[in-house]
Amino acid sequence: MMELRSNKYSCNTATETLEWINAIVDFLKSYKFFFQANVVNFLKDRLWEVVDKDWIDCLKHEPVEHLLQIPSGIIQDHWPASLKSYVLTARLLAFPREQAELEKVFPGMSMTSLNSVLSQGMNPKKKHEVEVLSSVVSCITRKIGAQTVIDVGAGQGYLSLVLAFQYQLPVVAIDASSHHGIVTNVRAERIKKHYAAKLRNSGSARGQPKMPTTMTCHVLSSSMLRSFSNYCCQQDEFDKKEHNGKSSKNTSSRFEIADQLLSSAADSDNGSSLLLAGLHACGDLSVTMLRAFAECKEVKAVISIGCCYNLLSENGCEDSTLNCGFPVSKEVKHMDISLGKNARDLACQSAERWRSLEKDAGIQNFGLHGFRAIFQMVLDRYYPEVLLTSPSIGRQGKALCRQQKKSYPCSLDSSENEISKTTVEMDSSTDGFQCSVADRSGSWVDKYTLFEKFSYSGLRHLGIEPPQDMDLDGLWRECQPSVGIIGPYWSLRAALGPVFETLILLDRLLFLQEQESVEVFMLPIFDPVLSPRNLAIIAQKSST
Structure with a gap:
C-alpha cells in the first residue's frame, strides 16, 4: 500500500496558483467521461x-x-x-486537507473550549468549527483593529454568539431566513442573562455582555453586501436606533431596515473597518463575500470557508456585467472552463469521510x-x-x-x-x-x-x-x-472530488491575488473528518 504525502504545487503567488490551476485543467481533460x-x-x-x-x-x-x-x-x-x-x-x-497547526500560523491565538451555555444545540461538528473559527476571527479582528465583524450567512447565529459573548466583539449576523434571526435573538437573550448573573455574582465592574445584532436579507450581489457593510460602519447611529435592550420587539424593524439599506447604494468614508466571516456560506454567497472585500474599502479582512459547490452558478460568465460563482478570477475566465452540475456535485465529496x-x-x-x-x-x-x-x-x-x-x-x-x-x-x-x-x-x-x-x-x-x-x-x-x-x-x-474542490477554491484565491495590496492565503483550519469543507481563504488588505 502506498499513499502520496507531499504536494509539489504551491499558491503563494498568482503565478504559482495559475500554474496549479493549469495542471488540474490538463489532467481533467483525459477523464471527462467520469464527470460528464x-x-x-x-x-x-x-x-x-x-x-x-x-x-x-x-x-x-x-x-x-x-x-x-x-x-x-x-x-x-x-x-x-x-x-x-x-x-x-x-x-x-488536490489541496492538502490535514488540519494546520493554527497556533503557528496565528501567533497569539488562544483557542478556548465553549462552555455548556454557548455550545447548547451544537453537534460535535458545529462545536469544533465554531471553536476554531471564532478563535481565528478574534485573532485577526484584534490584529487589524476591525470595529465590527459581519457574520455572513449566519444561520442560527452560533458563530456570532460566541464572538459576541466569549470574545466580546461587536457582531452583526446576517442571514436570509427571518426565522434564523429570531432564533439567534432568543438564544442571545438567554445567554445574556447567564453572563449578567455571573458578572453580578463575581462583583465585576465590567459592563453588560455584548449582544450580536441580527439582520435578515437575501445577499444577491456584492453591491448589496457593500451597502450593508457601509451601514454597519455607522456604528453610533446604529447603536442608538437598534440597541435599546428590546431585541425581541425590534426584530422585524431590523429586517425592514436591512432591506431598505441593501436596496440603496450609500457610500461612506468614515475610516471604519470591518471583517467579513462566512462559515460555510452556501454557493455563490462565499464568492459574493470575496467580491465585497475587494470592492469595499471599509472591509479590511475576510475569512471564507466555502460550502455547497453544487449550488454555484456558472451561467452568464461570458457577460462581464453578470457575476457568477465560477469562474471568478480574470485568468480562469479567459480559459473558458465550464464545470457542469456533475463536477460541482463531485466537489462536495469527502475523501476523508469515505476513508473512515x-x-x-x-x-x-x-x-x-x-x-x-x-x-x-x-x-x-x-x-x-x-x-x-x-x-x-x-x-x-x-x-x-x-x-x-x-x-x-x-x-x-x-x-x-x-x-x-x-x-x-x-x-x-x-x-x-x-x-x-x-x-x-x-x-x-x-x-x-x-x-x-x-x-x-x-x-x-x-x-x-x-x-x-x-x-x-x-x-x-x-x-x-x-x-x-x-x-x-x-x-x-x-477521486476527482478533491481535485474539483481545489480548482474552485484556487480560482477564488487567484481572484484575491489579482487585487492590489492584498495579503491572502488558504489553509485547512478544521479536522477534515469532522468537517470535510475545512479549507479557509483568509485575506487582509495591506496597511500601506
Missing part, C-alpha cells in the same frame, strides 16, 4: 465501458476497504501502473448506488418520458436503511459481536453482489426485497402508479452481472 456522465445512468449507459478495462478487472476483486481509500490517494502495489498514476496524480493535484467508513457501511453505500442505478433502468424501460425530466427521488436509500434498522434490531447479548443493523455483503470473487439482511433470529431476507421496497418508494415519490406487468425481479436479475462494478467505478470517479 450522470452516475445514476451507470447501467443504462454502461458507463464502465469507457474506463480502462485493466482498472475495472483489477478493482472488481479488491476488498471494499481498498476502494474506499482511493479518493484519499491510497494505492496498492499490485495495481496496474496507469491506475496508480491516476490515483496519485489526483491526490497530488467501516467495511459494512461502505458496502451498504455501494449497494444503495446499485439500487439507484437499477431503478434508473426501471424508469428507462417503463417510463421513458419521466426519464427525460432527469427525475430526483430524494433520499430513498437512506430512508430504507432507517426502516431496516427499526425492523431488525441488533442483539443485546453481550456475548455476540455487534453487527450492522442492515448488513449487505459483497462477494468479491464474482462480478455481482450477494446481498442480504440478517434479523435477530438468524433468518435471511433477500436483498431483492429491499430493492423492491426502494423502487416502489421511488415511484411514489415521483407520483407514478406502478403498472401490473412491471417485472422488477427480471430486471434485477438482468442487472446483477454488472452491479458489482459500481463500487470500483464510484471510487475512481470520487
